[in-house]
Amino acid sequence: MEQINNIQVVPCTSSNYLKPFRVHYSQNGTKKSWDFMRTHDSVSILIFNTTSQCFILVKQFRPAVYMCEWEKNQSTQAKEKGTEDTPVPEEEEKGETENHTHLPPASAGVTYELCAGLVDKPDLSLEEIARQEVLEECGYDVPLSKLRRITSYRSGVGVTGAKQTIFYAEVSDENCVGEGGGEPLEGELIEVVKVPLQEAMKFAYDENIPKTMGVIFSFIWFHSNVSPKFKISTNV
Amino acid sequence: MEQINNIQVVPCTSSNYLKPFRVHYSQNGTKKSWDFMRTHDSVSILIFNTTSQCFILVKQFRPAVYMCEWEKNQSTQAKEKGTEDTPVPEEEEKGETENHTHLPPASAGVTYELCAGLVDKPDLSLEEIARQEVLEECGYDVPLSKLRRITSYRSGVGVTGAKQTIFYAEVSDENCVGEGGGEPLEGELIEVVKVPLQEAMKFAYDENIPKTMGVIFSFIWFHSNVSPKFKISTNV
Numbered sequence: 001m002e003q004i005n006n007i008q009v010v011p012c013t014s015s016n017y018l019k020p021f022r023v024h025y026s027q028n029g030t031k032k033s034w035d036f037m038r039t040h041d042s043v044s045i046l047i048f049n050t051t052s053q054c055f056i057l058v059k060q061f062r063p064a065v066y067m068c069e070w071e072k073n074q075s076t077q078a079k080e081k082g083t084e085d086t087p088v089p090e091e092e093e094k095g096e097t098e099n100h101t102h103l104p105p106a107s108a109g110v111t112y113e114l115c116a117g118l119v120d121k122p123d124l125s126l127e128e129i130a131r132q133e134v135l136e137e138c139g140y141d142v143p144l145s146k147l148r149r150i151t152s153y154r155s156g157v158g159v160t161g162a163k164q165t166i167f168y169a170e171v172s173d174e175n176c177v178g179e180g181g182g183e184p185l186e187g188e189l190i191e192v193v194k195v196p197l198q199e200a201m202k203f204a205y206d207e208n209i210p211k212t213m214g215v216i217f218s219f220i221w222f223h224s225n226v227s228p229k230f231k232i233s234t235n236v
Numbered sequence: 237m238e239q240i241n242n243i244q245v246v247p248c249t250s251s252n253y254l255k256p257f258r259v260h261y262s263q264n265g266t267k268k269s270w271d272f273m274r275t276h277d278s279v280s281i282l283i284f285n286t287t288s289q290c291f292i293l294v295k296q297f298r299p300a301v302y303m304c305e306w307e308k309n310q311s312t313q314a315k316e317k318g319t320e321d322t323p324v325p326e327e328e329e330k331g332e333t334e335n336h337t338h339l340p341p342a343s344a345g346v347t348y349e350l351c352a353g354l355v356d357k358p359d360l361s362l363e364e365i366a367r368q369e370v371l372e373e374c375g376y377d378v379p380l381s382k383l384r385r386i387t388s389y390r391s392g393v394g395v396t397g398a399k400q401t402i403f404y405a406e407v408s409d410e411n412c413v414g415e416g417g418g419e420p421l422e423g424e425l426i427e428v429v430k431v432p433l434q435e436a437m438k439f440a441y442d443e444n445i446p447k448t449m450g451v452i453f454s455f456i457w458f459h460s461n462v463s464p465k466f467k468i469s470t471n472v
Contacts, residue, residue, distance in 0.1 A: 063270035064397030161300030
């Protein structure tokens, strides 16, 4: 799917995206502190196309996932060589790491996810943001009235504390008005993927297919709450 | 549950826990970069006590969640006053914020979660780490053979890329050997909570109960895969 190369990792002293803060507080009289990051809440959308009886997911290269796999790869190689150095430089002077010979394939960083986006437009409702994401990423124009709220939860509790609200959107081929793929100007390079209903539960539990918990949860939610009306066995 | 006060937020120039890195790479010939953080993979465990027919969860104060709610609170107040300043200081000289008059209650930062822990002991298997967490946090001594792997997924794709593996552990009162509560020396202050099987699905979808997606997913997974053998309706 992707050609990934020229990988260089450098320590990042100042990031526009990741800004740690520290909170000092007292809990039951004991002084404590915790480092956290601010981030936006988010929405994610389970999309089901009734024409093709398929779920619509997005697939993209995730640098953070790739680096995670790259690091495991390095650790394994270091163990085999008997040199267990930390593979990603922490505070090194040269601040640069490149290893063309042992790069995992780009597919190691590709994940399957629900269509999703940040809640970063204060004037829009969650439903309106969800609608925009479905259009931009997957090419479906969904009326707001077709967005059904499933539930919400904390998407992170240790670092960000952000809340994610998950929606269900039933679409048909008639709602398909574009190719999706995200906003190239924002650097998004998203592939729209169809997962047939009948293969969904196998897909959900196949650990060889890298995915988010949102995909697994929403497929199993659909199976319990929606699929009976389609009268198709999803083979749990 | 908790007394939280003396809250002070300061920018954090160097954190031992949150260290941003930057990766430069080429994707299909286009140069890109991405800021990410290293973290450990993790395990989480759905615990079901067959004696009391209850799920065993943990409940704790999460500073990151609290700060998220605090910030929303501040934004709302600023809107009401007509002053929409960024509530948490970004690069301010004084680097300190305190607002005793408008603090949300501590309960705003308390979340219900699955028993979980980081995979930070290279010599232990995922099952062994899961077993330790169940003992430390919830007080149950579970034989390794009783830990059933449910599946794995990426717990974060934007910032960390880490993988989480989720297990199911069936325990009885006989396995209960302690009170749990976490490691006070590590600053953990965890309350063990029981959720009766019959209330589980209502609990899962009640958005007034702050929780992680792991709780919702695993309750619905249990309903589909395990509860039939207990012959109890879980009222989906």
